[in-house]
Structure formats: C-alpha cells, structure tokens
Amino acid sequence: MVTRTAAAAALVTCAALLAATGCSSNFDSGKDQAQDKAEKQKLTVLIATSGDAETQAVKAAAASYAKKSGNTVTVEVAKDMNQQLAQSFAGHKPPDVFYVNSDQFANYSKGGSLYAYGDQISDASDFSEQLLSSFSYGGKQMCLPKDTSTLGLAINSDLWKKAGLTEKDYPKTWKDLRSVADKLTANGVTGLVTSDEYQRLGVFMKQAGGWLTDADQKKMTADTPENAEGLAFVQSMLKSGSMKFAKQVDTSWGGEALGKGKAAMTIEGNWLDGGMKLDYPDVKYAVAPLPAGPKGEGTLAFSTCWGIAADSTHQAASVDLVKHLTSAEQQLAFADAFGVMPSRTSALKTYAEKTPQAKAWVDGSAYAQGPVTIAGFDKVLSQFNTDLQSLRTADPKKILADLQRNGEQAIAKGN
Numbered sequence: 001m002v003t004r005t006a007a008a009a010a011l012v013t014c015a016a017l018l019a020a021t022g023c024s025s026n027f028d029s030g031k032d033q034a035q036d037k038a039e040k041q042k043l044t045v046l047i048a049t050s051g052d053a054e055t056q057a058v059k060a061a062a063a064s065y066a067k068k069s070g071n072t073v074t075v076e077v078a079k080d081m082n083q084q085l086a087q088s089f090a091g092h093k094p095p096d097v098f099y100v101n102s103d104q105f106a107n108y109s110k111g112g113s114l115y116a117y118g119d120q121i122s123d124a125s126d127f128s129e130q131l132l133s134s135f136s137y138g139g140k141q142m143c144l145p146k147d148t149s150t151l152g153l154a155i156n157s158d159l160w161k162k163a164g165l166t167e168k169d170y171p172k173t174w175k176d177l178r179s180v181a182d183k184l185t186a187n188g189v190t191g192l193v194t195s196d197e198y199q200r201l202g203v204f205m206k207q208a209g210g211w212l213t214d215a216d217q218k219k220m221t222a223d224t225p226e227n228a229e230g231l232a233f234v235q236s237m238l239k240s241g242s243m244k245f246a247k248q249v250d251t252s253w254g255g256e257a258l259g260k261g262k263a264a265m266t267i268e269g270n271w272l273d274g275g276m277k278l279d280y281p282d283v284k285y286a287v288a289p290l291p292a293g294p295k296g297e298g299t300l301a302f303s304t305c306w307g308i309a310a311d312s313t314h315q316a317a318s319v320d321l322v323k324h325l326t327s328a329e330q331q332l333a334f335a336d337a338f339g340v341m342p343s344r345t346s347a348l349k350t351y352a353e354k355t356p357q358a359k360a361w362v363d364g365s366a367y368a369q370g371p372v373t374i375a376g377f378d379k380v381l382s383q384f385n386t387d388l389q390s391l392r393t394a395d396p397k398k399i400l401a402d403l404q405r406n407g408e409q410a411i412a413k414g415n
Contacts, residue, residue, distance in 0.1 A: 040070050040071055040072070041071040041072070041314045041317035042071070042072045042074070042314075043071060043072065043073045043074070043096045043097065043314055043317060043318060043321060044073075044074050044076065044095040044096050044097075045058070045062060045073060045074065045075045045076065045095060045096065045097045045098065045321075046076050046077075046078050046081070046084065046085070046095035046097075046098040046099070047075065047076070047077060047078065047098070047099050048077075048078050048081035048099050048101075049077050050271060050274070050338060051274070051278070051338070053274060053278075053337050053338040054334075054337070054338040055075075055077055056337070057333065057334055057337035057338055058075055058325075058334075059075045060333075061324070061325055061330050061333065061334070062074075062075050062321075064324070064330075065320075065321050065324040065325070068324070069317070069320065069321075071317055071320075071321075073321065076095070081098075081099065081101070082101075082104055085098060085104075085108070085113075088309075089108070089111065089113045089309075089311070092311050093311075094113070094309035094311055094312065095309065096308065096309060096312040096314050096315075096317075096318045096321075097306060097307070097308055097309075097312075097318050097321055097322060097325075098306075098307050098309070099146070099304050099305075099306070099307070100114070100135075100143060100304060100305045100306075100307035101304055102134055102135075102302070102303060102304065102305075102370075102371040102373055103371065103373075103377070103378040103381060104378060105134075105135060105137070105142070105143075105305065105373050106137060106373045106374050106375040106376075106377065107375050107376065107378065108307065109137035109138070109142055109375070110137070110375040112310055113309065113310055113311075114137075114142050114143065114307050114308065114309070114310055115307075115308040115309060115310045115312065115315055115318075116137075116140040116141065116142045116143075117141075117142075117143070117308055117315070117318075117319045117322070118132075118136075118140065118141020118142060118143070118144070119140075119141065120319050121141075121144060121323070124141065124144070126328075126344045126345055126346055127144065127145060127343055127344060127345065128148075128343070128345055128365070130301065130368070130370050131145040131148060131301070131303055131343050131370070132145070133370065134301075134303060134305075134370045134371055134373055135303075135305040135373075137373075142305070142307075143305035143306055143307045143308065143322075144305055144306055144322060144326050144343070145303040145304070145305050145326075145343040146303070146304050146305060146306050146325065146326060146331075146334075146340075146343060147303060147304070147331065147334060147335075147340035147341060147342060147343050148301060148302070148303050148340075148341050148342070148343045148348070148365060149269040149270050149271060149301070149302040149303070149340065149341060149361070150269060150270070150299045150300065150301050150302075150341075150361050150362075150364035150365050150368045151200065151203055151267055151268065151269050151290060151299045151300050151361075151364065152267075152268070152269070152270075152287040152288065152289060152290060152299070152360040152361050152364060153170075153171070153265055153266075153267060153287065153288045153289065153290050153291070153360070154254070154255075154258055154265065154266050154267075154268050154272055154285050154286070154287050155170070155264065155265050155285060155286050155287070155288060156258055156261065156263065156264050156265070156283065156284075156285055157284040157285055157286055158261075158283075158284060159184060159189060159261065159264040160184070160264060160286075163180075163183055163184050163264070165180060165183070165184075167286075170288040171288075171291040172291055172292060173291050173292055173293075174207070174233055174291055174292075174293055174294075176291055177192070177237075177291045178236075178237060178240075178242065180265075181237060181242035181243060181264075181265065182240065182242045184242075184264035184265070185241060185242045185264075188262065189261065189262065189263070189264055190241070190242065190243065190244045190249060190257075190262065190263055190264070191242040191243065191263075191264050191265060192237065192242065192243040192244075192263065192264070192265045192266065192267075193243070193244050193245070193246055193248075193249055193251070193254055193257040193258070193262065193263030193265070193266050194243075194245065194246065194254045194266050194267040194268075195245065195246055195253055195254060196245040196246070196247065196385070196388055196389045196391070197385045197388060198212075198381060198384050198385055198388060199300065199302070200254070200267050200268075201230075201231070201234055201388055201391070202300055202369070203267065203290055203298050203299055203300055204230035204231065204233055204234050204293060204298075205226070205227045205230035205231065205298075206230070206293075206298030206299070206300070206369050207230065207290070207291075207292060207293025207294070207295060207296065207297065207298035208226045208227065208229040208230035208233070208293045208294050208295055209226040209293075209294065209295030209296075210222075210224050210226030210227035210229075210230060211227070211369060212227075212372055212403070212407065213372055213374075213407070213411075217372060217373065217374055217411075218411065219411070220403075220404050220407040220408050220411060222400050222403040222404040222407055223397075223400045223401050223403070223404035224400070226295070227396075227400050228396050228397050228400060229294065230293065231391060231396035231399065231400070232396050233293075234391060235391055235392060235396060238391065238392040239392060245389070249262040249263065250262075251263075253268075254266030254267060254268045254272075255268055255272050255275045255276060255279075256279070258272075258276075258280075258283070258285060259275075259276060259279055259280030259283050260280075261283075267290065269302060269361065270339055270340065270341055270358055270361040271338075271339055271340065272287075272339075273339040273357075273358070274338050274339035286357075287357065287358070287359075287360045287361060288360055289360045289363065289364065290364070297364075297367055298367070298369065299364040299367065299368045299369070300368060300369050300370075300371075301364075301365065301368035301369060301370050301371070302371065303343060303370075303371075306322045306325060306326065308322065326343070326344070328342070328344050328346055328347040328350070331343065331344055331347045332347050332350060332351060332354075335347075335351050335355070341358070341361060341362065341365070348362065348365065374410055374411055375410075375413070376410040376413055377407070377410045377411075379406075379410070380403070380406045380407050380410045383402070383403075383406060384399070384403050384406075387399045387402060387403070
C-alpha cells in the first residue's frame with residue numbers, strides 16, 4: 001500500500017526526472033484512483049481488426065459502455081499493431097486499452113508496458129485456466145482473454161459428396177486423413193490445403209505427443225522423436241501431392257482455398273465462419289474434429305487479451321471498460337457479430353447451444369494447446385515458420401534441432 005508521504009515523494013522525484021528519463025507521472029495513489037473514478041474519463045482503445053464486422057462490433061460495445069458510464073471511448077484501428085504499440089510505449093503515450101497478441105504478450109510484460117489488473121476481476125474463475133495462464137507473467141494475471149479460437153477440419157461438402165464420401169467418412173485418424181485426401185485429390189482439387197506455419201502444422205506435433213516447450217515454458221522440448229514424427233507425416237502428404245500449402249494453389253489462406261474449390265479440406269479456426277459468409281456465402285462446408293494422431297487428439301488454442309497500459313492515467317476506468325467488454329453478454333454479442341468464441345466458460349456453453357455447427361471448435365477447447373508466451377520467442381517462431389515453408393524437401397529433424405537451439409537461447413534471455 002502506497003502511503004501519502006511516499007506518493008508525494010515519488011511525484012517530486014518523477015517531476016525532477018521527467019525530462020531526462022521519460023518517467024511516468026501515473027501513480028496508483030488513493031488520490032489518483034479517486035479522481036479516476038469520480039471524473040468522467042476520455043479513453044482510447046486500439047484494436048487490430050479482422051474486418052468491418054469486428055470494428056463495428058467493438059465500436060458498438062464501446063458506445064454501450066460510454067452510455068452506461070458517462071465516459072468517452074474512442075476506438076481506433078491499427079494499421080500495424082505491433083509497431084504502433086511499440087512507438088506509443090516508447091513515447092509514454094499509449095492507448096488506454098488495446099489488443100495484445102499472445103506472441104507479443106511476454107515482451108510487453110517484461111518491458112513493464114502492461115498494467116496488471118487481473119486481481120481486480122472478481123469472477124476471473126469463469127475463464128479457463130489454460131486461457132488465464134496464457135496471459136499471466138511473473139505470477140500476476142496481466143490481462144483477460146477477449147475471446148478464444150481452436151482449429152478444426154473444415155470440409156467442402158459438395159466436393160466431399162462428389163467423391164462419393166459421406167459424414168461416416170470424416171477422418172478419425174491420420175490413416176483416415178491420408179486415405180480421404182488421396183481420394184479427393186483430382187481435377188485441380190487438392191485433398192488438404194493449409195498454411196505453411198506452425199500455427200496450423202503444430203497440430204500434428206501435438207497429436208504425435210510432442211510440443212515446443214514443457215507445460216511451464218521453462219524448457220524447450222522441440223527436438224524430440226514425437227515432434228519429428230508429426231512433421232514427417234506432414235512431409236509425406238506434401239510429397240504425395242494430397243496436401244499442399246495455400247500459396248501452392250495461388251491462395252492466401254486455407255479459407256480461400258476451400259471457398260474457391262481448390263481444397264476439399266483445410267485446417268482452420270472458427271474465424272473461418274465469418275470469412276466464408278462474407279466471401280463465399282454459397283459454398284457449403286462442415287467442420288469436423290481434427291483427426292487423432294498416435295498419441296490422441298490435438299488442436300491449438302489462440303487468443304488475444306485486453307491490455308491496459310501501465311502509463312495510462314485512466315486505469316480504474318480502463319478496468320471498468322474491460323469488465324464490460326469481457327462480460328458474458330458482450331462476448332456473445334461479439335460471437336454473433338464476427339464469429340469468435342467466448343473466452344468465458346459460461347458464455348462458451350451458451351454459444352455452443354446456439355451454434356451447433358461450431359461443435360468441433362468448441363469441443364476442441366477442452367484439449368487445446370495454448371500458445372508459447374516467452375519474451376523474445378516471437379522471433380524464434382518467425383524463423384520456425386520460415387523453415388517450415390520448405391518442409392516438403394527439408395529434414396524435419398534439422399528444422400526441429402534449429403528450433404530447439406533458438407528456443408533455448410530465448411528462454412535463457414526471457415527468464
């Protein structure tokens with residue numbers, strides 16, 4: 001607890017050093033918090049949007065909060081989220097509330113740019129432990145996950161039927177996947193098309209019993225027989241021609257390949273729903289669970305959190321806004337607007353009941369692997385993705401050995 005004397009001394013010290021060091025004038029003193037709660041606030045929110053639907057939904061939610069609270073909220077859309085946040089943090093003029101990607105979360109936390117507000121959320125237990133841990137740092141809950149996504153196997157229904165397949169043929173195992181992909185590959189159609197990145201191919205590593213790090217993210221576990229088995233399976237399908245990367249069929253992602261009829265199957269998250277409705281409304285598709293590997297089912301979980309700036313002078317109001325944005329009612333409104341799944345367990349249950357076509361994605365949240373959140377690890381993953389682009393001809397073991405080495409260096413620096 002900061003005493004008034006200590007707070008006053010700190011303010012004097014900061015004033016003296018402000019020009020030379022950029023010291024923030026924001027202190028969590030009783031006076032500051034009282035002013036924050038009593039006066040009407042002007043908050044800024046920075047988001048990286050997936051499209052107009054998401055932008056309008058966030059603006060509507062902000063307007064709803066503004067009407068209820070009397071505070072003013074301005075929502076801005078970033079052109080380059082990471083660059084804009086980095087510049088604003090450096091200049092000590094960040095937005096009050098903003099999206100934080102999982103790959104940058106640890107960097108911002110380590111740099112002291114985030115305000116840890118998790119202890120102010122009385123019903124934080126309504127969020128899954130896996131999601132909360134993804135946005136915890138140094139023993140503190142830094143921010144709340146705004147939504148969640150998992151990966152499933154999306155199937156072009158018409159191409160599936162044309163190949164003489166039924167729902168009973170949805171692949172349950174790797175062997176099944178190889179079989180149907182071979183059968184579906186013909187006449188300009190590739191059985192399975194997906195992105196050339198670990199955010200998709202990592203499911204095969206997980207299904208083989210491997211992953212990049214241990215559960216505590218203290219030790220690299222990339223260079224293992226399990227991970228090599230997962231990548232080797234992908235490589236074998238790439239060599240057979242029954243699987244291709246999206247770029248190989250002149251598309252930018254799996255959803256486009258599915259929508260244009262260049263792919264009979266793709267591996268994508270629940271954001272696919274919004275993309276298909278917008279760009280390919282006449283294409284029928286179904287989503288099945290990803291086939292199980294040698295060690296069982298496996299999928300990946302993705303999320304973004306609502307960050308609050310450590311340099312914000314409106315922290316109490318910002319926490320109040322985040323509570324509104326992460327409420328069950330608001331998360332369900334976001335789900336309706338642009339296809340994301342709620343991060344609250346209670347809201348996810350309601351979402352599942354209202355959206356039966358998303359069952360595979362919802363069920364996957366029970367066993368999904370969360371992201372790696374280690375300071376500096378974004379560069380490691382970037383190199384890993386570059387290496388995966390040549391997986392068809394490269395040595396999987398060499399790719400994993402390089403990942404292991406790069407990851408160990410990042411962990412040594414990040415911890």
